[in-house]
Structures are given as structure tokens and as C-alpha cells.
Amino acid sequence: MTISRALSSTTFPANFMLIAALNPCPCGYRGDTRRTCNCTPPQIDRYMSKISGPLVDRIDIHIEVPSVAYRDLSGGAPGTGSAVLREQVAVARAAQAARFDGGRTRHNADMTHRQTREFCRLDEECQNILKAAMTELGLSARAHDKVLRVARTIADLDASETIRPLHLNEAVNYRMLDRQLWT
Ligand SMILES: [Zn+2]
Numbered sequence: 226m227t228i229s230r231a232l233s234s235t236t237f238p239a240n241f242m243l244i245a246a247l248n249p250c251p252c253g254y255r256g257d258t259r260r261t262c263n264c265t266p267p268q269i270d271r272y273m274s275k276i277s278g279p280l281v282d283r284i285d286i287h288i289e290v291p292s293v294a295y296r297d298l299s300g301g302a303p304g305t306g307s308a309v310l311r312e313q314v315a316v317a318r319a320a321q322a323a324r325f326d327g328g329r330t331r332h333n334a335d336m337t338h339r340q341t342r343e344f345c346r347l348d349e350e351c352q353n354i355l356k357a358a359m360t361e362l363g364l365s366a367r368a369h370d371k372v373l374r375v376a377r378t379i380a381d382l383d384a385s386e387t388i389r390p391l392h393l394n395e396a397v398n399y400r401m402l403d404r405q406l407w408t
Contacts, residue, residue, distance in 0.1 A: 243284070247276065257292055276402075285334065285371050287401040317381035333378045338370060345373040351393045362403040372396045 226239035249255040250269045254262040264272075281287070321332055324344060330336055336344065347355060359369060373388075376396035380388045 245284070246290075248272075249289070256289070259292075259294070281402045282365055282367055284402075285375055286399040287403070288399060289401055313382050316384055317378060320381040320384070333374045333381070336370075336374055336377075341370050341373050341377075345377050345388060347373075347388060347393070350390050351388060354390055354393050354397065358397045358400075362397075362400060364400065364403060368400060368403060372400065375399060 227234060227236045250262055250264040251272050252262055252264050254260040255264060255269065256262075318332075325331055330340060333344075355369070355372065358364060358372070362368075364372065372393070373396075376388045376393045379392040379395050380386075383389075383392065385392065
């Protein structure tokens with residue numbers, strides 16, 4: 226992070242996680258099963274074009290979060306508990322610590338392009354999935370590497386040595402805003 230003042234400019238180390246949310250359309254009900262969205266396609270287009278492409282490109286994971294009905298909120302539906310999740314994260318982090326073994330890179334997200342090529346090797350089936358996604362979604366080179374790093378993490382959470390098609394498909398599905406679902 227660089228702070229510039231009249232007399233000097235100082236750069237401090239910074240490592241942050243950005244989490245952002247936006248409505249799917251101006252009224253917020255597009256895709257909602259209980260309320261009707263009356264926005265027109267041009268209105269939705271204009272709304273979505275407000276987010277900058279280069280910014281979206283730099284965000285690792287984009288997902289759609291549907292609204293939750295009150296009875297589901299209050300019902301305590303069974304899901305993965307915190308203790309189980311914690312265990313999975315610990316396993317994934319241990320795998321990353323072993324992978325980078327004391328180097329400057331500590332997490333999959335920090336991998337350089339060269340490390341991404343080294344640690345995210347794909348078999349032929351996965352290569353075909355990625356090639357199809359690149360063409361279909363028009364992914365940038367940056368998004369291509371992000372998909373691989375996210376797939377590597379999904380594989381780590383699954384305690385899998387290799388990236389399998391299901392890991393890669395999940396990572397591709399996390400590039401929702403590249404799909405331009407609103408068009
Ligand atoms: Zn709407």
C-alpha cells in the first residue's frame with residue numbers, strides 16, 4: 226500500500242482479502258423465486274456495466290447467492306459444521322505448506338505464473354475442460370491462472386494430489402461474472 230503526501234511517498238506491506246457484493250439488477254429481485262423483477266434488459270445491462278471488467282477480472286471467485294426464505298433461516302438446516310470445515314482448511318493449508326516448503330509463496334493464491342504451471346498440471350480431460358471454458362467464457366490470461374489456483378485449492382480441500390475434473394469444473398463455475406449471465 227503506497228501513501229503519497231506532499232513531501233514524500235511511503236510504501237507499506239499489505240495483504241488483504243476483498244469481499245464485495247452487488248445486486249443482480251437495479252431492483253435486486255432478478256432470479257428471485259418469490260418476487261418479480263421488472264427491470265428491462267437494457268436497465269440490467271447498464272447496471273452491470275458499472276462494475277469495471279478489469280476489477281472483476283482480478284477477483285478470484287464470483288458466486289451467486291440466492292435469497293434465503295425465512296423458514297430456512299430459522300429452521301437450522303443441516304450443513305457442514307464449523308469444526309469439520311476447520312479440519313478441511315487445516316489439511317489444505319498443510320498441503321500448501323509442504324508444496325512451497327519455506328519459500329516466499331505461502332498460499333496457492335500467491336503462486337507465480339511459473340509455479341501455477343508447475344503445481345497445477347492438468348491431465349488431458351482437464352485440459353479440454355479448461356480450453357472449452359476459455360473459449361466459452363472468453364477468459365483472460367489472468368482469469369486462466371486464477372481458475373487453476375482455485376482448482377488447486379479445491380483439490381487440496383479434497384486432499385487430492387492431482388486436480389481432477391470435478392475440482393476444475395467447480396473452479397470454472399466460480400467465474401460467474403465472466404459468463405455475463407445478465408445478457
Ligand atoms: Zn430487477
